[in-house]
Amino acid sequence: MGRTVVIVDDQPAFRRAARKLLEADGFVVIGEAGDAASAVIVARELRPDVLLLDVRLPDGSGVDVARAIRAHPMPPVVVLMSTGDYRHATRGCGAAGFISKAQLDGRALRATMAAAP
Amino acid sequence: MRLGAGLPWLLFLAAVGWGLLAEREQVRVGRPWTFIAPDLATGLALVAAGLLVWGYRRDNRCWWLLVAAGFTWFIGTFQPSVNDHIALAAFAFGSWHGVFVVWAVLAFPTGRLPARLDRLVLSMAIVLVSIRSLSRLFLFVPPDVAGYGSENRFLPITDGRWWRVIEDAFEVGYPGVLVLVLVSLAIRWLKSSAPGRRMLSPALFAGFAFAAAVAAESWMGWNAAILGTPIAYLRFWALAAVATALAYGLVRLRRTRSSVIDLVGELGRDAPPARLGAALRRALGDPGLILLSWSAAAGGYVNERGEPAEAVPEHPHRAVTLIAHRGQPLATLVHDIALLEDPGLVGAVVAAVRLTIENERLGAELQSQLDEVAASRSRIVAAGDAERRRIERDLHDGAQQRLVTIALALRLAETRTGDATPQIRAVLARAVEDLGAAIDELRDLARGIHPAVLTESGLVAALTSLADRSPVPVDLHLAISSEPPNAIAAAAYFAAAEALTNVAKHSYAKQATVHAGFANGAIRIIVRDDGKGDADSGQGTGLRGIADRAAAVGGTLRIHSPPGAGTCVEVELPCVSS
Numbered sequence: 146m147g148r149t150v151v152i153v154d155d156q157p158a159f160r161r162a163a164r165k166l167l168e169a170d171g172f173v174v175i176g177e178a179g180d181a182a183s184a185v186i187v188a189r190e191l192r193p194d195v196l197l198l199d200v201r202l203p204d205g206s207g208v209d210v211a212r213a214i215r216a217h218p219m220p221p222v223v224v225l226m227s228t229g230d231y232r233h234a235t236r237g238c239g240a241a242g243f244i245s246k247a248q249l250d251g252r253a254l255r256a257t258m259a260a261a262p
Numbered sequence: 263m264r265l266g267a268g269l270p271w272l273l274f275l276a277a278v279g280w281g282l283l284a285e286r287e288q289v290r291v292g293r294p295w296t297f298i299a300p301d302l303a304t305g306l307a308l309v310a311a312g313l314l315v316w317g318y319r320r321d322n323r324c325w326w327l328l329v330a331a332g333f334t335w336f337i338g339t340f341q342p343s344v345n346d347h348i349a350l351a352a353f354a355f356g357s358w359h360g361v362f363v364v365w366a367v368l369a370f371p372t373g374r375l376p377a378r379l380d381r382l383v384l385s386m387a388i389v390l391v392s393i394r395s396l397s398r399l400f401l402f403v404p405p406d407v408a409g410y411g412s413e414n415r416f417l418p419i420t421d422g423r424w425w426r427v428i429e430d431a432f433e434v435g436y437p438g439v440l441v442l443v444l445v446s447l448a449i450r451w452l453k454s455s456a457p458g459r460r461m462l463s464p465a466l467f468a469g470f471a472f473a474a475a476v477a478a479e480s481w482m483g484w485n486a487a488i489l490g491t492p493i494a495y496l497r498f499w500a501l502a503a504v505a506t507a508l509a510y511g512l513v514r515l516r517r518t519r520s521s522v523i524d525l526v527g528e529l530g531r532d533a534p535p536a537r538l539g540a541a542l543r544r545a546l547g548d549p550g551l552i553l554l555s556w557s558a559a560a561g562g563y564v565n566e567r568g569e570p571a572e573a574v575p576e577h578p579h580r581a582v583t584l585i586a587h588r589g590q591p592l593a594t595l596v597h598d599i600a601l602l603e604d605p606g607l608v609g610a611v612v613a614a615v616r617l618t619i620e621n622e623r624l625g626a627e628l629q630s631q632l633d634e635v636a637a638s639r640s641r642i643v644a645a646g647d648a649e650r651r652r653i654e655r656d657l658h659d660g661a662q663q664r665l666v667t668i669a670l671a672l673r674l675a676e677t678r679t680g681d682a683t684p685q686i687r688a689v690l691a692r693a694v695e696d697l698g699a700a701i702d703e704l705r706d707l708a709r710g711i712h713p714a715v716l717t718e719s720g721l722v723a724a725l726t727s728l729a730d731r732s733p734v735p736v737d738l739h740l741a742i743s744s745e746p747p748n749a750i751a752a753a754a755y756f757a758a759a760e761a762l763t764n765v766a767k768h769s770y771a772k773q774a775t776v777h778a779g780f781a782n783g784a785i786r787i788i789v790r791d792d793g794k795g796d797a798d799s800g801q802g803t804g805l806r807g808i809a810d811r812a813a814a815v816g817g818t819l820r821i822h823s824p825p826g827a828g829t830c831v832e833v834e835l836p837c838v839s840s
Contacts, residue, residue: 162670
C-alpha cells in the first residue's frame with residue numbers, strides 16, 4: 146500500500162486534481178480539508194503519512210497548522226505548498242519541505258520527502 | 263515737502279557760520295570766552311535738537327521751531343555791532359528765540375497744540391515779544407542801555423519812560439509765560455503714566471531749570487546779565503538743557519521704537535500669542551498694557567488667560583486701540599494714552615501684533631493643511647496597499663488557482679496518454695510547460711503587486727523570501743523583534759525589494775547585505791552591495807517611488823553610491839516597536 150496523504154487546500158477543484166494526480170502516482174489520499182481548523186482535526190484523526198498543506202488558508206496560515214501538528218504524537222510528514230514561493234516558510238515550523246502547486250505530482254512529493262532532514 | 267538727506271548738515275553748517283559771525287561781535291568788544299562759548303553752544307544745541315527731530319519725524323513741526331530758535335538765538339549776539347542798523351535789529355529782535363522755544367516745548371513731542379491753554383500761552387509769548395520788539399524799534403531807549411549809541415531814529419520820542427514801562431511789563435509777563443509753559447508741561451506729565459512721563463520728564467526738569475534761571479535773571483535785572491555775571495551763563499546752559507532735554511525725550515521715544523523693532527524680531531522668532539502681551543508690555547514700557555484677543559468661539563474678546571473681557575479703558579488715562587484685518591477684529595490693546603502721542607509707534611505695534619496674530623493663524627492653517635496633506639498621502643498609500651492586497655488575493659484565489667488546477671489536470675492527462683501518438687504527447691508536454699511559465703509569470707506579477715508573504719508571515723519572512731529569490735547572494739541581518747504597522751512594513755519591504763532589484767540589474771555586485779532593525783523609534787533598512795556604485799537616484803522611478811512611499815509615512819531615503827565603492831541605500835521609517 147502506498148503512502149497515505151491528506152490534502153489541505155481551500156479550492157475543491159485543486160484538491161480533486163491533486164488527489165487524482167497523486168493517486169495515479171501510487172499515493173493513497175485518505176482525506177481532505179478546506180481550512181486550517183479542519184486540517185488539524187483531520188491530521189489528528191486520520192494520522193496520514195503525509196500532510197500536503199497549502200500555506201494560505203481562509204482561516205489561517207498553513208505554517209501555523211504545521212507548528213500545531215508538530216506537537217501531535219507521531220505527526221505526519223508535512224509538506225507545504227503554494228502558488229507562490231514559500232520555501233523559506235518551512236524553517237522552524239517542522240515542515241519537511243515545500244512544493245510549488247504547479248509542480249505537484251507523486252514524483253515531486255517523493256523527492257521532497259526524501260530530501261527532508 | 264521733500265527735503266534732502268544733506269539738509270541737516272547744510273543747516274547746521276549755516277548755524278555754525280551764523281553763530282561765529284555773531285560771536286565775532288562779542289569778541290570784538292572783549293567778551294570773555296566763558297560767555298561766548300555757552301552762548302554759541304546754546305544756539306547750536308537748539309539747532310542740533312531741531313535737526314535731530316527732523317531726522318526722526320519730518321512732519322513734526324518741532325524740528326523747524328527748534329532750528330528757528332537756534333538761528334534767532336544769535337540775533338541778540340549781534341548787539342555790539344558797529345553797524346547801527348544791525349545793532350538796532352539785534353536789540354529789537356533778540357528775544358524772538360523765546361517764542362520758538364516756548365512753542366516747541368508746548369508742542370513737544372507731537373508738534374501740535376491741541377490744548378486751548380497751550381495756544382493761549384503761545385499767543386501771550388508772541389504778543390509780549392512783539393510789543394517788546396516794537397518798543398525797542400520805535401520808542402526812545404537810553405543809549406547806554408541800547409548799546410548802539412544813538413537815540414531812536416524812527417519816531418521823535420525822547421521820553422524813555424514808555425520804553426521802561428514796556429520792558430518792566432515784559433520782565434513780569436515773560437516769566438509768567440514760562441510759568442504757564444511749566445504748568446502745561448506739569449499737567450501733561452501728571453496726566454501721563456509711565457511711557458508719557460518718560461518722554462516729558464527731561465523737558466519738564468529742564469524747563470524748571472530754565473525758568474529758574476530766567477527768574478533769577480529778571481530778579482537781578484537785565485543789565486546784570488549783559489555784564490556777564492554767572493547768572494547769564496546759567497540762563498544759557500538752562501536753555502541748552504531745554505534743547506537737549508527735548509532731543510533726549512525723542513531719543514527715548516526712538517528707543518521705544520527700537521524696542522518695537524526688537525519686538526517684531528522677537529515675535530518673528532518664537533513668541534506665541536500667549537506671550538505676546540508680555541512682549542508688548544516690555545517693548546512699550548507700559549506694564550499696565552492689556553492684550554485682548556478676539557475669539558470667534560466666544561464671540562468676543564478674551565484676555566490672556568482666555569477669560570471673556572470687555573475692550574474698554576478702565577482708567578481715563580488708558581486708551582483702546584483696535585487691531586483688525588480686512589474688517590475682522592483680531593485683538594484690542596488697552597494701553598497708556600500717552601502712547602497715542604506717537605501715532606507711528608502705535609501703528610508699528612498694531613502692525614506687529616496684526617502680523618503676529620495673522621502669522622499665527624496662517625501658520626496654524628498651513629500646519630493644519632500640511633497635516634491634512636500628510637494624512638491624505640498616508641491614506642492614499644494605505645488605500646493603494648489595500649487595493650494591491652485585494653488584487654493579489656483575487657489573482658491568487660482566481661486565476662492562479664484555476665491555472666494550477668488546469669496544470670495538474672494536464673499532467674494527469676500526460677500520465678494517461680500511454681496509447682496516444684507522440685504528437686499528442688508532445689502537445690500536452692508543451693501545454694504543461696507553457697502553463698507552468700504562465701503560472702510563474704502570474705505569481706511574479708501578483709508578488710509585485712503585493713507580497714502575500716508580507717501580509718501572512720510578516721516582514722522578516724518577506725525579507726527572507728526576497729533574499730532567497732535574489733540572483734545576487736544576500737546576507738541577511740534582521741533584528742526585527744516585533745511586526746511594524748502594515749504601511750511601515752510595506753514601505754520597508756518595497757524599499758528592500760527595489761534596492762535588491764537594482765543590485766541585480768545595475769550594480770554588477772557579487773554580494774549584497776540587508777540590515778533591518780529598530781533604532782530610536784524607527785525601523786531602518788540598509789541595503790549594501792559591493793558593486794560599481796555611482797548610482798543615480800534621479801534616474802528611473804523605482805527609487806523615487808520608494809522615497810515617496812517613505813515620505814508618506816514620515817520616513818526618509820538616503821543613497822550613498824560613490825563610484826567604484828558599491829551602493830548603500832538606507833531607508834528610515836518612524837515606527838514605535840510594539
